[in-house]
Amino acid sequence: MIGALGRMRGVWRYRELLHSLVVRNLKVKYQRSLLGFVWTLVNPLFTVAVLGVVFSHVVRIPLPHYWAFLLSGYFVWNFMLQTLNTGTYIFAEHSRLTRSVAFPSEILVFGAAGSRLIEFAVEVGLVLGVLAIFHHHVVPESYLVLPVLLLIQLLLVIGLALPIATLSVFYYDVYHALPIALTTLFYLSPVFYPAGMVPAAARDLYFLNPIAGLLTLYHDVLYWGRMPSPELLGGMLLAAVTIYLAGYALFRRYAAIFPEIV
């Protein structure tokens, strides 16, 4: 615990690098692309459209404004998916750097999460507006909880991405296995159906998946426009902090030998 805090101080000294990495990630992604950010939106919107048609006309999920439900959770899922996938190759991609400069290498993971978070912030900003105008017809008070959700989301994604990235340094298998795991998780998370449809008997097991809790929070706040229950919010905050600290601890155990292996 104290070791983790000491290490975080080391990271703070390198905040300039974090900033540079975030800027680099975004610049490299969007330059030489005429439509730029539009592509980042098109991909998830296309999936949302397909899911919307299938689950409101073929398999019917009985929710008013089903498209609004999809929008309120899909971007969160997409954020988790992309950031966790980045974890599988981030250290391999920066192997030359890790081998020739001494710096806290978790910054690479923070940088990847940071640049994705900025994209997500723009996406969710648009979703907030669209839902307020076409779904709620007012700006719901629950939007105020959003910063807490962002914090939970960030702690969760880093807490999961760090061990994934650590394992990937030793086993390439992670690179192949993670997409399969995430595809499975897509069906086991409330992305296109509400968590309330899960049978009560299985719900405890279901919510062992922290992404399920995160998406339910977003559904409460964005789709239903209601304050999430303090149990869910507090529980998720606690879970996110725990996962973050545990993930960081695992990473810390092995980080010192990365330069010898990558």
Add this chain to the structure above:
Amino acid sequence: MPAVVLRGVSKRFYFYEHRTSSLREWFIRRVLRRPIHVRRAAFTLHDVDLTVGRGEAVALLGRNGSGKSTVLRLIAGIYQTSSGTVRTEGRITAVIELGAGFHPELTGAENIALYAAVLGLTRRELAERYDEIVEFAAIPDLPDTPLKYYSSGMEARLAFSVAVCLQPDILLLDEVLAVGDQAFRERCLQRLRQYHARGGTLVLVSHELEQLRELCTRAVWLDQGRIRMDGPIDMVLERYREQE
């Protein structure tokens, strides 16, 4: 206190041989309790003692694989020792691979900022040195051209310029002096002499012995991970040439 102190430093590397190529074999080995991973240790450094005084310029000599780069990486804090201690005093810049943090899609100016950040500089410190870096690299249209349009020589020049203009307390260079054309190399040497004259500590790895002689006063000869000889550069070079 000296700039660098290595005391009884050993470095062991592990190589993992994956014996199992299939799941079936894995099960068989599990059942028979045969080893699944075989971990072999190989020593790169054996009990190295090295003290570099502040303001000294030291050359590291030795064949490929004798442990020179490992010494630099241990001083820089990239590797952890297997046993022994490493103590350093002051800011270190290690140039082990030129342009390690560079990205081909970014412009020269953006890459300078990124590389400086990797080396631990704040934006203000970079701003103070930015003009000097650009001037030293002397590459036309440097700031606005994406790196991928550079020749490899120009890329190395840019990396080198960032490293030498940062004015660290300790500068570690690993065979990076052979970059650029003759004129640029001459300026690099000039620059390093200046750095040394101002009291900077320098540890150099190079196979260009004459270059080492020009810059350094002391040489350390590494042979199979042990220090074979440590002394005035002329003396060490003479013996080294006889033996190799």
